[in-house]
Amino acid sequence: MATPTLEKPAAQAGADHLVTVTFRIRRFNPEVSAETHWRDFEIAIDPKERVLDALHQIKWHEDGTLTFRRSCAHGICGSDAMRINGKNRLACKTLIKDITPIKDGVATKPILVEPIKGMTVLKDLVVDMDPFFQAYRDVMPFLITSGNEPTRERLQSAEDRERFDDTTKCILCAACTSSCPVFWNDGQYFGPAAIVNAHRFIFDSRDEGGERRLEVLNDKDGVWRCRTTFNCTDACPRGIEVTKAIQEVKKALITRRF
Incomplete structure (x- = not known):
């Protein structure tokens, strides 16, 4: 008699597509300190998601004080320009899988996120425009x-x-x-x-x-x-x-x- 095959619950099946990624974000809060510092956030996320999705996940579930700009989330408003791995990009157009190598379900390098250069930083990733x-x-x-x-x-x-x-x-x-x-x-x-x-x-x-x-x-x-x-x-x-x-x-x- 054949052993019946049990299908995985939808949530578990979806989790198989997730990878562990470390986001290293430059933080700055003038109400706390005049100095900037880096903080790491390790999250599980689909590598086909965008950096903006990861920032949302961090803000909504890890640290609500994380501050950044975004609006349309479709590469039209230009609000979420930031330095990602040392290059100016729009967070809403940058796929995680394109900017970090992944092996065995883990990103082997952290993704660095910091504000764009040459402008006064107001808080975290927000600059004075x-x-x-x-x-x-x-x-x-x-x-x-x-x-x-x-x-x-x-x-x-x-x-x-x-x-x-x-x-x-x-x-x-x-x-x-x-x-x-x-x-x-x-x-x-x-x-x-x-x-x-x-x-x-x-x-x-x-x-x-x-x-x-x-x-x-x-x-x-x-x-x-x-x-x-x-x-x-x-x-x-x-x-x-x-x-x-x-x-x-x-x-x-x-x-x-x-």
Whole structure:
């Protein structure tokens, strides 16, 4: 008589897919200490989950004081940019299995999580974004036109749109700016994200404010501070050719053709 096969309960079957991962998170709470420190959290999680899911699990079940930003969780809002294993990434787009080796159900290396560099840390993984957004506002990231308000939409050819299409993808996550060694050294530099958003309008055929934006970026803290290290392009989670856009703005400043 055949021995009946007993199926595993759904919860147990699901647990077979979990691996043990250590998250080493840089912590900072100004109300407790002026010093930062690292804290390890060991959790069981599906390796196909994202780093953001792991941070949620830690906050909800291990330590409710862990502080980080997130909103849409789908790589659109840019809120959860952080340094993961030494590289700027969006936590909601980074899969655990892609950033740590796993053997026999255990991650063999801890995953390091810390705030993005070059900005004042407010608490844990949250940084002060005000200077970043001020640089963004300074380049006038909106359409500038003259004359009367049109009675119909401003039409644009596919070729004209393609000229600046790449830089419309920016989600203001600050991954590019906070990966820039010039920005680390001097926070007065406008930074790649501001220049990318200036590019988006400078090369828009419907816009009339290109000269004004170029003069803003011609400042000592503007586009000429770029050293073409390509860190910004490597860090962009949207795949924008950031360094190329910066070079095009430099060329426009020299030739006044855009």
